[in-house]
Amino acid sequence: MAAGTLLLTLIDKICVIMVAAYLITRTRRFCEVLDGRLTRENQAALILIFGGFSVFGTVSGVEIFGVIANVRDLGPMIGGLVGGPVVGLGAGLIGGVHRYLLGGFTGPACSLATVLAGFLGGAVYLLNRRRFVGVGGAVIFSAFAVSLHMLLVLLISQPYEEAVMVVRETAVPMIASNTFGMLVFAFMISNLMKERKTASERDEYLDELEKKRMELSIAREIQESFLPETVPEVEGFDLAAKSIPAKEVGGDFYDFVPVSEGRIGLVIADVSGKSVPAALFMVLSRAILRATATGNPGPSEAARRANDLIAADAKSGMFVTLFYGVLDPGSRTLRYVNAGHNPPAVLDGVTGEITLLRTGGLAMGVMEGADMEEREIVLCEEDTVIFYTDGVIEATGEGLEQFGIERLLKVTRDNSHLPAADLVRKIAGEVVAFSGDRPQFDDITLMVLKGRRSG
Amino acid sequence: MIVLPTGRLDAPSSEELKADMERLIGEGWRKIVANLEGVDYISSSGLRVMLSALKKLRSLGGDLKLASLRPYVRETFEIAGFTQLFKIYDGEEEAADDFRRGG
Numbered sequence: 001m002a003a004g005t006l007l008l009t010l011i012d013k014i015c016v017i018m019v020a021a022y023l024i025t026r027t028r029r030f031c032e033v034l035d036g037r038l039t040r041e042n043q044a045a046l047i048l049i050f051g052g053f054s055v056f057g058t059v060s061g062v063e064i065f066g067v068i069a070n071v072r073d074l075g076p077m078i079g080g081l082v083g084g085p086v087v088g089l090g091a092g093l094i095g096g097v098h099r100y101l102l103g104g105f106t107g108p109a110c111s112l113a114t115v116l117a118g119f120l121g122g123a124v125y126l127l128n129r130r131r132f133v134g135v136g137g138a139v140i141f142s143a144f145a146v147s148l149h150m151l152l153v154l155l156i157s158q159p160y161e162e163a164v165m166v167v168r169e170t171a172v173p174m175i176a177s178n179t180f181g182m183l184v185f186a187f188m189i190s191n192l193m194k195e196r197k198t199a200s201e202r203d204e205y206l207d208e209l210e211k212k213r214m215e216l217s218i219a220r221e222i223q224e225s226f227l228p229e230t231v232p233e234v235e236g237f238d239l240a241a242k243s244i245p246a247k248e249v250g251g252d253f254y255d256f257v258p259v260s261e262g263r264i265g266l267v268i269a270d271v272s273g274k275s276v277p278a279a280l281f282m283v284l285s286r287a288i289l290r291a292t293a294t295g296n297p298g299p300s301e302a303a304r305r306a307n308d309l310i311a312a313d314a315k316s317g318m319f320v321t322l323f324y325g326v327l328d329p330g331s332r333t334l335r336y337v338n339a340g341h342n343p344p345a346v347l348d349g350v351t352g353e354i355t356l357l358r359t360g361g362l363a364m365g366v367m368e369g370a371d372m373e374e375r376e377i378v379l380c381e382e383d384t385v386i387f388y389t390d391g392v393i394e395a396t397g398e399g400l401e402q403f404g405i406e407r408l409l410k411v412t413r414d415n416s417h418l419p420a421a422d423l424v425r426k427i428a429g430e431v432v433a434f435s436g437d438r439p440q441f442d443d444i445t446l447m448v449l450k451g452r453r454s455g
Numbered sequence: 456m457i458v459l460p461t462g463r464l465d466a467p468s469s470e471e472l473k474a475d476m477e478r479l480i481g482e483g484w485r486k487i488v489a490n491l492e493g494v495d496y497i498s499s500s501g502l503r504v505m506l507s508a509l510k511k512l513r514s515l516g517g518d519l520k521l522a523s524l525r526p527y528v529r530e531t532f533e534i535a536g537f538t539q540l541f542k543i544y545d546g547e548e549e550a551a552d553d554f555r556r557g558g
Contacts, residue, residue, distance in 0.1 A: 250499075272503040317507025321499070321535055340535035362536030366506060370536075390499065441465065442498070 013060060014180065017071065020056075021185045024049055025192050033083050034193055036130070043083060047090030050079035054095025054114060058102070069173035072099060072110075073117040073149060074181045077142055080121020082132055082189065088125075092118025106166060109156040113149035120145055132193065135186040142182035146175045215276055219249045222279040223443075226286055231421075232256050234264055235329040236381075240420035241268075241447035242428055244440070251278030251320070252389045252443035253286055257293045259326050265293045265302075266334075268387040268447050269322035269341065272363075277318070285310055285320045285364065299326045300374035303337040303364070307372060310365040319365040323357070323387060327379075332451070334385070335376045339364045342390055345405075347412055349382025349451075354409060357385075381451040384416050384423070391442035392427070397434045407434070420448040457488045457547050464494050464501030472501070476508040485517030488550040492523035497531050509541060518542070520550040 024030055029045040053075030061070030072095050080088020095118075096111035104110075124133055124141055133141065150167050157163035223245055231239050241254045251271025259265045267289060271282045285306075292305040303324055310320065323344055325336035338344075340363030343356040359373040379385065388408065395403040411430050415423055424446050431444055458479070460472050479487060489505065491497075509519045522544045524532065532538050544550040 270499060272499040272506075274500065317503045317510060319503065319506060319535075340537070342534055360536065360539075362539055363502075366536070366540065394496075394498070 013071070013177070014184075016060070017074075017181045018184055020053060021181075021188050024053070025185070025188045030082070031192070031196065033087075034132070034189070034196065038084060043087050043090070046079055046083045046087045047094070050075035050087065050091035050118075051094025053078075054091055055098045058095065058099050069170050069177055071178055071181050073114050073146060074142070074178050074185070076114055076118025077121040077145055077178075077182065078138075078185050078189075080118045080123070081125055081138055081141065081186075083122070084125045084130070085119055085122025088118030088120070088122035089115065090118070092116070105159075105162065106153050106157045109153040109163075110149070112156070113145075113152045116152075117145040117149065120148075132186075132189055135183070135190050138182050138186035138189075139179055142179050143175055146178045147171075150174070216248060219276045219279040220245055222276070223249045223251065223253070223282060226283050227253060228256055232258075232264060234327065235262070236332065236452060237327070237329060237379075238420040238450040238452050239266075239448070240424045241387075241445075242424045243443060243445040244428060244432075245443045246391065246440045248274045249279055250274055250391065250443040251282040252391060252445040253282050254387070254445055254447050255286055255290065257290055259293055260295055260297055262330065263297055263326055263328050265299070266325045266327055266387070266447065266449065267293075267322065268344070268389065268445060269320050270389040270391075270443070270445070271320045272318055281318050281320065284313060285322070289322070289324065293324070293326075297326060298374070299324050299335050299337045300372045303339060303361070303372040303374075304370075307339065307362075307364045307370050308368050311368040311370075313365075319363040321363045325357075327449070332379050333376055334379055334449075335374055337361055337372045337374050339370075339372060340366075342388060342393065344385055344387040345409060345412070346377065346379070347384045347386070347409070347416060349380070349384060349416060352413065379449070379451050381453055383451045384412060385449040386412050386427075387447035387449070389443060389445040391440075391444040392431055392446060394442060395431045395435045395440070395444065396438060397436060403431055403434050416450075420450045423448045423450070457490055457551070459490050459492075460494055464497040464504075469498070469500040469504045473504045473507070476504065480508070480511055480515070485512060485515055486520075486554045487512060487517070488520045488522055488544075488547050488554070490522045490547040491528055492525070494528055495525060497528050499535075502531065502535055502537060505541070506537070518554075520544060520553065522547040522550045 029042045033042050033046060054072050057070050057072035057074055076088050076092035076095055079091040092115035096114040099114060100107050100111040150171050153163050153167055227243055231241060243252055243254060251273060253269050255267040257265030269285060271278045288309045289306045292302040296302045321341040322339045323341040325334045327334050336357055338357060338359040339361040343358040346355040359375050361372050362370045393403050393405050393408055411427050415426050418426060427446055428444060512519050520542045523546055524543060
């Protein structure tokens with residue numbers, strides 16, 4: 001055979017190996033095995049595929065100087081490296097038995113070598129903790145296994161002199177062609193593994209993102225569905241409230257509780273924490289306070305009982321800062337308890353004086369039996385009370401500057417002529433404008449209570 | 456054991472502080488001083504981490520003392536009523552001394 005023809009034939013074989021490698025590595029069974037799913041069906045499929053490839057290796061052998069260089073060992077080796085000893089051995093047996101039946105004085109040695117190559121591939125797979133060994137490892141292994149093949153021919157085949165001749169002629173082309181075939185396969189396999197890893201990482205990331213988004217929207221829905229839909233009419237007062245939840249909701253809420261005979265409970269609160277846990281704790285706190293407040297005109301008593309119930313339920317340091325006031329329109333008094341909440345501010349419409357509604361109480365849920373001191377204030381027709389959560393005064397503008405209590409009081413003062421609903425809108429608008437494009441980190445909750453002439 | 460959180464104790468950084476506190480308590484530390492001189496802002500999430508560490512330590516016979524609070528942070532603790540709950544000191548040395556005296 002002329003050198004040029006030999007080269008063409010080799011290129012021809014290499015192309016066939018490449019196409020086969022591409023097709024085999026793209027089969028579903030093969031991919032499943034790469035993912036570690038070594039089911040019986042998958043193993044059987046790989047045995048057939050690589051056994052068939054081994055037979056193909058034998059029959060497509062290239063004749064060089066009267067002997068045949070072949071890639072029979074390649075299929076079983078890959079099968080073993082990818083699918084373990086069972087696959088390697090199975091494919092090796094198919095290729096080996098087929099070779100054995102063809103006869104010839106090297107028959108027994110060659111068929112044994114093929115079976116051994118598959119089995120050893122499987123051993124390498126096991127030693128590498130059930131993973132494909134990688135391009136470098138696979139190439140070195142194939143050079144070793146084919147050398148072993150040659151050694152077996154020398155050891156077993158008779159007559160020895162002929163065996164030596166065969167080995168001398170075929171060793172280099174055999175090792176070269178098998179190793180090159182392995183290089184092609186291993187390269188495709190490792191590419192495929194990388195692709196699949198990237199794809200599965202991306203899927204995981206997307207799943208996580210989707211979960212987070214779901215969580216955010218669930219938390220938001222819980223929180224929003226427990227805010228009052230309407231503001232009650234209170235004789236002699238003008239009342240309004242608004243809550244703008246942050247993207248990751250913070251458990252703010254406000255509530256109006258019909259306490260008894262015209263008296264109305266006003267609640268503004270902020271639960272510690274974020275998202276679903278905060279939203280659920282908000283629902284719990286709101287329900288408990290509603291239960292203890294209804295029919296109970298004393299805010300301190302209601303708050304004390306609510307605190308004990310919440311504290312009994314509060315795990316891992318959850319707490320809620322809460323302002324609770326009972327407004328009696330008849331006497332124009334507001335009796336209130338401040339459990340660790342940002343103190344509401346009363347703006348005297350005549351003098352412009354500011355009074356902060358503090359009682360020094362501890363946030364609810366922190367400690368059972370906490371004392372809840374109660375105070376009282378009389379609200380005149382000209383007064384404006386502004387209730388808020390920390391999301392209002394801690395809204396940050398440029399350079400981490402906070403909106404702050406001063407700015408809140410100034411906006412209130414400058415717009416105290418507005419009806420309550422408009423004032424709430426105005427303040428909320430100022431806070432949002434102050435934050436500009438910066439994301440809103442915390443819920444913004446506002447309530448405004450204004451005195452007005454009765455009747 | 457003295458812990459020195461710095462910067463803004465908002466929701467994300469509180470998670471880190473929480474993990475640190477849990478690790479310290481898990482390692483067996485029972486008397487912990489939190490030196491807050493480097494903290495210029497604390498959110499309700501930050502308060503919560505402090506509170507759960509305090510509850511955990513007290514239930515184990517230890518305590519969490521606070522030292523060197525900046526005015527803004529002190530006010531946040533005050534509003535929530537937490538100044539009744541925590542022992543607060545001007546500096547970490549005073550807090551540590553108090554631990555040594557068995558306080």
